[in-house]
Amino acid sequence: MTSTPYIVNDVMARRVIAVAPDATFKEIVTAMERWKITALPVVKGEGRVVGVVSEADLLPKEEFHGRRPGLIEQMRNLSATAKAGSTRAEDLMTAPAITVHPDAPLPQAARLMANHRVKRLPVVDANGTLKGIVSRADLLKVFLRSDDELADEIRHTVVNHLFPVSRSRIKVTVTHGIATLAGQVRDSDLIPVAVRLTHAVEGVVDVRCRLATEAST
Structure with missing residues (x-):
């Protein structure tokens, strides 16, 4: 009775900037600055998404710059202190990545973003291969x-x-x-x-x- 609902494939960006697991900290920051993005999928092999590295993953490097966290501080936030000492995407990234399939309805993508508090989702096929990326702004395109x-x-x-x-x-x-x-x-x-x-x-x-x-x- 109603028209076919919009799906992620209808609004996603197909050009995606991604990095390999061995990408260095500086390469990641440079890519974010150049392309004006706040997160990058980390892909392995033929494009399989293994994680996402975001600005939040990089901030501990600045947070603990020039000082060594105490034992209690390390125990309270093991992930952040570990990332502060990391230099490559595979150690900095959040894994597994929260992803969505191209045929997912837009409300499903919106719920994933809200539940996991992320601003964008890598779009992957059944094999986990990167096909695009969908952002909050993309989900709002239907209102245009x-x-x-x-x-x-x-x-x-x-x-x-x-x-x-x-x-x-x-x-x-x-x-x-x-x-x-x-x-x-x-x-x-x-x-x-x-x-x-x-x-x-x-x-x-x-x-x-x-x-x-x-x-x-």
Whole structure:
């Protein structure tokens, strides 16, 4: 009834800057600065993702620069103090990497980012081979769809299917991503279904329902 949901493959970046496990600390920092990114997938062999190295993984080097952490401090944060003394991606990276498949729905990618508190996810195939990268900004691209495009999709995938008889009496408008359904329908039970399906259209920010049954007017 509804259009095919957007998946990661629809919005991901296919050009990815990655580093090998033996990349040096300075090479990693240089790549981040050159490409204006905050994290890099670490790939091995034919492109299999083995980890991700981010700015957070590099900061302990500065945090403990010029001083040696005490025993208690080391015990409290073994990972950070270990990374402070590391110089290569394989020792600095966070592993295993949190990844997502190209056919994953966008809400799944968003939940992974939120649950693991990361800003981007390497996109890998069934073999773990790097295919792209998806960021928070990429997930928001669906909200750049035009109001006219959203209105057309709502009419075709929601109104025309749910209300084949009443559709001529239903007006669909979208303003700044907010969809409004107005008019008269025969079956009141279908009104909440219409609202739910309209919410599910990729790029819709919110839904205003002004539908009423013919008998109530």
